[in-house]
Amino acid sequence: MTDHADSDANADTDANTSTNADLTDALLEHADREPIAFDGFRLEATDDGYAIATPATERTGLSGRDLREALADETDDVHEYASNWRYWQRMGGEGTARRAFLRWCERAPLEDAVESETEGTDDGRSEATRAVPDRYEALAADGLERQWGQLSITTRLADGSAPGERRYDLRHVDDRGADPADLEAHDRPRDARDLTTYDEKGRYRPLKTAPTLVSGWAFTGLSGDDLVDAVEFVYPATVANWHRERRGNLDVDHWLETAERQTGIYDVVDELPREAVEWMAEACCVDSQCLRRREWEYEEGDELSVDGGDGPFPCREPCSLVIAAARKWAILETEEERTWEFELTTSEKNQLEALIDAVAEGRTDEIREADVNRGANRYRARYLRAKRVDGERNLCGVDSSVDSDG
Amino acid sequence: MHAHSQALVVVAHGSHLNPDASNPTYAHADTIRDAGAFDEVREAFWKEEPHFREVIRTLESEEIYVVPLFISEGYFTEQVIPRELRLEGWDPERWDSDGTDASQATLEATDVGKRVHYCGPVGTHDAMSDVIVRRAESVTGDSDVGDGFGLAVVGHGTERNENSAKAVEYHANRIRESGRFDEVEALFMDEEPEVDDVTDFFESDDVVVVPLFVADGYHTQEDIPEDVGLTDDYRTGWDVPTTVDDTRIWYAGAVGTEALTADVLLERAADAGADVGAAIDEVRRRTGGTGNGGESESESENERSVTGD
Numbered sequence: 001m002t003d004h005a006d007s008d009a010n011a012d013t014d015a016n017t018s019t020n021a022d023l024t025d026a027l028l029e030h031a032d033r034e035p036i037a038f039d040g041f042r043l044e045a046t047d048d049g050y051a052i053a054t055p056a057t058e059r060t061g062l063s064g065r066d067l068r069e070a071l072a073d074e075t076d077d078v079h080e081y082a083s084n085w086r087y088w089q090r091m092g093g094e095g096t097a098r099r100a101f102l103r104w105c106e107r108a109p110l111e112d113a114v115e116s117e118t119e120g121t122d123d124g125r126s127e128a129t130r131a132v133p134d135r136y137e138a139l140a141a142d143g144l145e146r147q148w149g150q151l152s153i154t155t156r157l158a159d160g161s162a163p164g165e166r167r168y169d170l171r172h173v174d175d176r177g178a179d180p181a182d183l184e185a186h187d188r189p190r191d192a193r194d195l196t197t198y199d200e201k202g203r204y205r206p207l208k209t210a211p212t213l214v215s216g217w218a219f220t221g222l223s224g225d226d227l228v229d230a231v232e233f234v235y236p237a238t239v240a241n242w243h244r245e246r247r248g249n250l251d252v253d254h255w256l257e258t259a260e261r262q263t264g265i266y267d268v269v270d271e272l273p274r275e276a277v278e279w280m281a282e283a284c285c286v287d288s289q290c291l292r293r294r295e296w297e298y299e300e301g302d303e304l305s306v307d308g309g310d311g312p313f314p315c316r317e318p319c320s321l322v323i324a325a326a327r328k329w330a331i332l333e334t335e336e337e338r339t340w341e342f343e344l345t346t347s348e349k350n351q352l353e354a355l356i357d358a359v360a361e362g363r364t365d366e367i368r369e370a371d372v373n374r375g376a377n378r379y380r381a382r383y384l385r386a387k388r389v390d391g392e393r394n395l396c397g398v399d400s401s402v403d404s405d406g
Numbered sequence: 407m408h409a410h411s412q413a414l415v416v417v418a419h420g421s422h423l424n425p426d427a428s429n430p431t432y433a434h435a436d437t438i439r440d441a442g443a444f445d446e447v448r449e450a451f452w453k454e455e456p457h458f459r460e461v462i463r464t465l466e467s468e469e470i471y472v473v474p475l476f477i478s479e480g481y482f483t484e485q486v487i488p489r490e491l492r493l494e495g496w497d498p499e500r501w502d503s504d505g506t507d508a509s510q511a512t513l514e515a516t517d518v519g520k521r522v523h524y525c526g527p528v529g530t531h532d533a534m535s536d537v538i539v540r541r542a543e544s545v546t547g548d549s550d551v552g553d554g555f556g557l558a559v560v561g562h563g564t565e566r567n568e569n570s571a572k573a574v575e576y577h578a579n580r581i582r583e584s585g586r587f588d589e590v591e592a593l594f595m596d597e598e599p600e601v602d603d604v605t606d607f608f609e610s611d612d613v614v615v616v617p618l619f620v621a622d623g624y625h626t627q628e629d630i631p632e633d634v635g636l637t638d639d640y641r642t643g644w645d646v647p648t649t650v651d652d653t654r655i656w657y658a659g660a661v662g663t664e665a666l667t668a669d670v671l672l673e674r675a676a677d678a679g680a681d682v683g684a685a686i687d688e689v690r691r692r693t694g695g696t697g698n699g700g701e702s703e704s705e706s707e708n709e710r711s712v713t714g715d
Contacts, residue, residue: 096466190436197425204425208455232464236456240463251517263485316460320453324422 020079023086023163024068030089038088039108039132041081054081055131080136083164090162091224097243098228105168105227106135106144106155110246143169145176148312149235149291150213152176153227168227172215183218189229192219196234201365207321209235209291209311238292238313245295245314253317256299262323269326274298276333281306283360284322285315342396344388351375351384413446413467414438414675417458417487418475418620420451428454430621430662431475437668437692443685444471444675452482458490462515462522470515470522471675475620475662477529477561478570479508492516493524505569506530506576510678523678528662528670529618530573531677535580540666540694542587542614545646545658556589556610557581560601560617560630563594571597574618587614595629602633605651612647612654620662631657665693 027043028050030036035044042053050062052070054077062070070078093099100110109129130138136157138144143156152173158165170192175183186192199205199212219230231239244250253261255277259270272280281304285294292315294308308315318326344352354375358364367374374380390397416435421427431449439447450461462470472491474483479501488496493513501508508526515522528534542557543549559581561574571594578592588610593601604615615634617626628640636644636657647654661667669689676682 093466097464098466190432190439193432204423206422206454232456237460237464241460244463261489263489264481319455320457321422324453 019161019163020071020074021068023082024064024071026086026089027071027082028064028067036085038085039081041085041132043082052078054078056133077133079163081132084132084136085164086162087164087166097240098225100243100246101228101231101239102155102166102168102224105146105153106139106166107146108135139166147173148231148238149209150174150211151231151234153231158221166224168219168222168224170219170222170227170230172213172217174215175218178218180218180220182216184216186217186219187222189219189222189226189233192230192233207290207319209238209313210289211287211291235291235313241316242313250295250314250316252295252314254296254299255304255318258296258317258323259326266323266327268330269323270330271334272326272330273333276329278304278306280322280326280329284325285309287311290315340398340400342398344396348384348388351380355381411467412444412469412471412680413448413465414444414671414680415448415450415461415465415470415472416475416671417450417461417472418452419482420454421623422453424623427621427623430660430667433663433665434475434668434671437665437689438672438685440692441672441685441688443672443682443688444680452486452490458487459492462491462518462520465520468520469680470520471525471678471680472522473525473671473674474527475667475671476527477618477620477662478573479503479505479527479530480569483508483527488513488524491522491524493522496524501526505572510674512678523675523680525674525678528667528674529620530576531670531674532580533670533673534618534661534667535577535584537664537666537670538577538616538618538661539581539586541616541658541661541664542656544664544694545614545616545656546612551614552586553588554610554612555587556591556608556613557587558591558593558601558604558607558613558615560593560595560615562619562625563596577618595625595633600633601630602635604634604655605653608653610653612656614656614658616658616661619660622660622663626660666690668693 027036031043031045031050036042040055042051044051046060048061050064050067051060052058052062052067056077059070070076071082073079088099088103091099091102094111103110107130135144139155139157143154145152145154147153150173152171152175154169155166156169158167171178171183186195195217196205196208196213198214199210200214205212213234219227222230228239241250256270259272262269277298281294284290286307287309290309291311292309292313293311295314296317297303358367358374358376364376367377369378371377372380388396392399392401394400416431418428418431420431428449428451431451435447435449438444446465446467448456448461448464450456450458452458456464472487474487476483479498484498492515494516496511496513500511500513503526508530510523510525512521512523514520538557538559542551542555546555559574559578562570571592574594575592578590581587582590589608591599591607593599593604593607595601599607601615604613615630617630619626631637631640631644634655634657635650636648636655644657647656649655669686672682672686672689676686
């Protein structure tokens with residue numbers, strides 16, 4: 001599994017000869033124990049020598065030497081099928097999320113999905129998988145790219161390594177076309193942790209799947225295991241839950257189950273009214289706020305009307321941020337509604353609405369200093385406060401200190 | 407190629423607001439990763455991700471050791487963590503503890519059908535006494551600190567349950583019995599004896615104050631420094647040592663930030679049956695071991711950068 005780039009052609013040829021010999025040995029050793037049938041490739045030891053088949057070729061009665069010669073020709077699709085088998089055999093981990101994810105990365109057929117080819121296509125999340133020669137053509141050229149949230153993952157064949165060996169490049173989707181020299185290079189998966197802690201304004205990101213991942217960095221030439229570890233640090237548990245969903249056993253905990261499970265200071269969250277759960281999902285769980293695709297509903301058989309999003313990885317229960325916010329809303333929603341009377345011009349009412357909108361959309365920073373045509377402009381807000389809010393922070397002097405909680 | 411067998415999961419509180427709260431968790435987990443004793447090492451949090459709820463499914467190992475990076479047995483270790491991990495049949499009785507001697511219980515996590523060895527918290531393990539002493543060495547820059555010094559082990563107190571105070575007293579007693587320091591006292595933030603009056607409890611000219619907390623935060627970086635009189639305003643910082651009522655106070659910050667805490671995590675897993683090989687020695691060596699003056703210099707640097715924040 002060494003990853004050395006051979007500069008001289010002879011060494012390169014020697015390396016290929018030796019790795020191809022290893023490949024043949026591995027194939028024969030395996031075929032003598034049990035037949036190989038993998039990704040469209042078949043190899044079987046019969047009384048009449050070895051039988052080999054790909055979707056395009058079928059040869060029988062081969063000796064070990066015949067096989068060795070066939071595999072020496074790297075342009076032969078038999079070599080591609082065989083080295084593909086070898087890579088995934090070295091990878092191991094049958095049935096694991098790690099293996100399934102790496103196969104998804106290169107659009108290989110998923111081995112353990114419930115309805116492998118069709119599952120997921122109805123919502124546009126899954127494209128058709130590709131056969132080995134097609135994959136190899138792309139893997140050897142620019143590589144095959146996949147997007148996982150704001151991550152771009154490119155799988156390619158590693159030069160001068162063991163047959164079929166893959167390498168993985170990981171970047172922010174915004175950096176797909178960037179010159180590697182312009183990106184900060186990383187090679188340890190745990191470095192990904194530091195890249196995900198703050199947003200571009202330097203604010204803490206408590207929600208890893210918020211669409212605020214910073215760009216400007218790159219992991220290049222990762223092994224499969226390291227890629228999965230890096231993705232785990234950026235978007236924890238997303239691969240595991242995606243895999244469970246693929247296999248038809250995603251264990252969704254709906255709002256009510258999750259809320260009723262809470263204790264301590266969060267014991268109150270199950271008192272949040274049904275309609276408030278809708279508002280909460282609209283506030284927190286849409287694609288503009290979180291890249292996970294919400295699969296939980298109010299309860300089994302009672303769906304929320306808010307769109308759950310389109311991301312590749314599912315959200316299987318309300319997260320800790322939602323629970324913490326729900327506690328605040330559960331308490332606020334116990335307040336009685338009252339009728340208030342304020343004297344405002346039409347433009348002032350419009351301005352309050354513009355302020356709420358700008359804060360809710362996180363657009364306050366985009367409103368230019370002197371753009372006084374915008375209701376959420378700072379000078380406009382200060383003017384409104386000077387005119388309409390008294391020293392006790394009461395709008396139009398109307399006292400609201402009685403029962404408010406912020 | 408992957409004969410994954412055992413995984414270590416460090417479970418901690420984390421924070422929605424403070425990005426530094428999880429730093430000790432990550433640092434200790436990295437130390438253990440580098441020691442190579444586990445096939446997988448994972449951090450999990452109540453307030454960060456991966457959440458307790460979803461961590462076990464991210465592991466391929468069959469044997470999973472879960473160690474809470476918490477100070478005492480109580481609400482989180484007895485209720486929240488086992489519930490969120492879906493440990494079937496959990497009952498605090500399974501630890502058979504009087505508040506400070508939980509070792510481990512083996513249960514099944516029902517979402518994955520795997521065996522989980524649920525360990526007692528780091529804060530009550532005997533090895534935590536060594537970390538407290540090590541913290542005193544770090545903050546004084548003296549690997550032989552003890553003679554002529556007092557040591558105050560500080561806890562939160564009885565706010566949620568009495569076990570938090572028990573853990574503080576447990577370690578204070580052990581260190582007192584070792585005879586290393588002239589005086590050792592257990593003090594608290596919200597009950598008697600109070601840390602506010604720290605100098606009343608010591609005759610020594612030098613007193614090391616070590617809060618038994620897992621991470622630095624509001625309590626260790628704001629409350630205690632002001633209560634002790636190290637500063638009038640935590641934002642302006644304080645010196646180490648600071649003289650208060652003619653006593654030099656060496657304030658150490660949270661014990662859980664000490665690198666040697668990684669050793670306690672390993673000891674917990676080893677007590678529960680994990681095969682950690684030579685990793686305990688390796689981690690002790692990497693985290694400065696005992697009596698390594700050179701390393702304590704750099705630890706002391708870290709300390710200052712933490713408290714100087």
